[in-house]
Amino acid sequence: MTDPAPFLLIEDAPSLQQLYQTILTLEGHQVHGAVTAADGWEAFRTTRHPVALLDLMLPDRDGLDLMADMLALAPETRVIVITANGSINKAVEAMRAGAHEFLVKPFDDKRLLAAVENARRAAPNLTRLPPAQVGPTGELIGESAVMERVYATIRSVAPSTATAFITGESGTGKELCAQAIHDLSGRAGGPFIALNCGAIPQDLLESEVFGHLKGSFTGAIADKPGAAAAADGGTLFLDEICEMDLALQAKMLRFLQTSTVQPVGATRPRKVDVRILCATNRDPQTEVRAGRFREDLYYRLHVVPIHMPPLRTRGEDVITIAETILARLNAEEGRNFAALAPGVRDRFRAHPWPGNVRQLINTLRNVVVLNDGPVVTEAMLPPDLIAEASPTSDAGPAARTAAALHSEDLIGRPLAEIEQIVIEATLARCNGSVPRASRKLEVSPSTLYRKLESWRQRRDAAE
Known part of the structure; x- marks a missing residue:
């Protein structure tokens, strides 16, 4: 039986492109073929294929970067990456970045068809979850x-x-x-x-x-x-x-x-x-x-x-979580807070939240217990949060970052530390999207993923 949506195959070697396409077509699959990253991206933007087979070594673009853009546009797509025997590390990196599976050349028909079948079954465009299962689950909050x-x-x-x-x-x-x-x-x-x-x-x-x-x-x-x-x-x-x-x-x-x-x-x-x-x-x-x-x-x-x-990489989730917590604390404490002032929203977006959601809860509990509504203002925030505030309450993340980089606080700091501040602020502005942030910073997504992982390991080791 033919699948309701075609697969995308991006392979720059014409002979392999034809071979893979023939194997898949004989099994009843529709396949869109592309030999360059540009052609593959154009096809994907139009169709958003539920399953994509992607060679990581393409003539016009790094396959990992292309995969990052594909998953940013359609996170539900199942990407099977294809790599040569000498590039196993790159395949592992792709798996960490969201690939569904990887194939190492040369592989036989059975291995290819098994990988495609597993991806087909997992792809939500082909076996969609009931509507009740879409979005946040349990007590977790956020849509980043x-x-x-x-x-x-x-x-x-x-x-x-x-x-x-x-x-x-x-x-x-x-x-x-x-x-x-x-x-x-x-x-x-x-x-x-x-x-x-x-x-x-x-x-x-x-x-x-x-x-x-x-x-x-x-x-x-x-x-x-x-x-x-x-x-x-x-x-x-x-x-x-x-x-x-x-x-x-x-x-x-x-x-x-x-x-x-x-x-x-x-x-x-x-x-x-x-x-x-x-x-x-x-x-x-x-x-x-x-x-x-x-x-x-x-x-x-x-x-x-x-x-x-961490909360600092989740973009607008910090506001969604804050508003949900505020409503709960209102009921618990008998208060009437109805909203966060614009300046408070900006401070929340810019704050690094070393204590993550637990720190955000404690901050709002402090505000609710010591004040009354209807709006949470900057003057109500705990002193430590105010002390770390940006120069202007109505400045966006980019303006706050630019101001911080020119402030006395950062003069003399190591370049690596300043780099981390800029990257995390850019991620916050991009709602936690590494591919979008990488385009703004003009670096590859894989570079950002490596830096984020190294910072996480360093923080964990220090705790």
């Missing part, structure tokens, strides 16, 4: 491109039994992400147990996870089931899992392999049915290399990675 990708991953992983490994800075909503996965899963009727491994002393953490029997240690005055047993039939969310010591990591690995728990002081293990979700604000691979996190446990847990983006 980076969050739409998070929502898509949550909906894909939720019905499965796979372990999700959630990363992100403190305050980005990792627990809300885990809760959303649980709520959309077949275990939604079961318990959701969240345990913060970094908030519990290490000598008590084993008991908190696996439980203990009365008298098993000093202070054990009664039996305690533990979080793993309490989550039986549901989901156990282990936050800040990289804070768990190595001895307990070994027991956690055994738990994952056997689905049994043995409380401290017990002689027999107990079978439980628990789905594990975990999160950390550290870089787990760095922790593995440093010997602080077991490699075998990492690979057992790191099945579906989900990265929660």
Whole structure:
């Protein structure tokens, strides 16, 4: 049966273009062919193909840059990248930037058709989600491109039994992400147990996870089931899992392999049915290399990675979140705030929010508790936020950045630090879109992705 929408094939070698197109056509697929990035982009802008096969080595443009533009225009497109054997690193980079799958030349007919079939089934233009499943999920708020990708991953992983490994800075909503996965899963009727491994002393953490029997240690005055047993039939969310010591990591690995728990002081293990979700604000691979996190446990847990983006890269989401929080706090505190003043909106957009959404909530709670409406003004903001404000409240992000670069505060700072300020401000103006920001800054999207990742790892390591 012919698909309702054609596929796009961008391959500069005429012989391979003809070969791939013939294989796909014989299987009943419609194919639009292009031999240059320019022709492929023009075809994609017109049709927005649900599946695209893209050679990364094109004569007129880098394939990664083209893919970034395609996904910025149509994030639902499933891109299969094609690369030569000597360019595996580029294929991996493409996967990190949003590619659905990659093929390494030479590949046979079966490999090509399998990749296309997987992409066809996943493409929403061909198998569309019900309208109720479009947009934000659970308690998560925002409609930026980076969050739409998070929502898509949550909906894909939720019905499965796979372990999700959630990363992100403190305050980005990792627990809300885990809760959303649980709520959309077949275990939604079961318990959701969240345990913060970094908030519990290490000598008590084993008991908190696996439980203990009365008298098993000093202070054990009664039996305690533990979080793993309490989550039986549901989901156990282990936050800040990289804070768990190595001895307990070994027991956690055994738990994952056997689905049994043995409380401290017990002689027999107990079978439980628990789905594990975990999160950390550290870089787990760095922790593995440093010997602080077991490699075998990492690979057992790191099945579906989900990265929660920092608030400063989410563009207008900061305003959407602020308005939603303001309405909630109004009800809680009996206030009558109805809006944010334009100057407050500008300050919120420009602020780096090192504490992310949690800091934004605390800021608004401070305003609501100490003031009354109907409009949140700049004078109501906490002193630390006012001190970091831009020169003029009605200036846009670009004007604030330009003013900052000419201020005394930045004179003498390292160029790398100034570069980060400019890039993050540009991303904010582009609503978090890396491809759009890269065009404004005249650099490739892959360069921005690498810089953002290096800054994230540096921040995680410093925490």
